[in-house]
Amino acid sequence: MKSKMIVAALLSATAISVFAQATPVVDQRQANQQARIQQGVASGQLTAGETARLEHGQQHVQNMEVRAKADGVVTPTERARLAHAQDVQSRKIHRAKHNDIHN
Numbered sequence: 001m002k003s004k005m006i007v008a009a010l011l012s013a014t015a016i017s018v019f020a021q022a023t024p025v026v027d028q029r030q031a032n033q034q035a036r037i038q039q040g041v042a043s044g045q046l047t048a049g050e051t052a053r054l055e056h057g058q059q060h061v062q063n064m065e066v067r068a069k070a071d072g073v074v075t076p077t078e079r080a081r082l083a084h085a086q087d088v089q090s091r092k093i094h095r096a097k098h099n100d101i102h103n
Contacts, residue, residue: 023074026065026082033086034058036093044103050096057089 037054040046046054064085068078 023065023069023079023082026061026079026086029086030058030061030065033089033093036097040093040097045097047101047103050101054089054093054096057092061085061089 037046037051037058041051061082064082068074068082074082
């Protein structure tokens with residue numbers, strides 16, 4: 001009986017820890033933005049330099065997410081910072097794709 005309680009407590013703590021550091025909205029948005037960049041490359045809307053800058057920006061947001069998750073809790077402030085960084089990155093992708101400079 002006691003061992004079942006210990007196992008249940010450990011599973012619960014693990015589930016809380018995984019939930020606390022999960023950022024599905026950030027992850028989905030990152031995937032969407034990455035797809036937008038790839039579509040821009042495929043269509044010729046993005047030059048090699050633009051693509052490199054956008055990929056660097058995507059990596060910056062990814063690094064922010066990793067740092068936010070490092071302590072096991074992504075705070076509302078960290079989520080807001082991530083959302084802002086993704087907003088900035090989204091605008092950069094749009095501008096690069098629509099600036100009339102093509103490969």
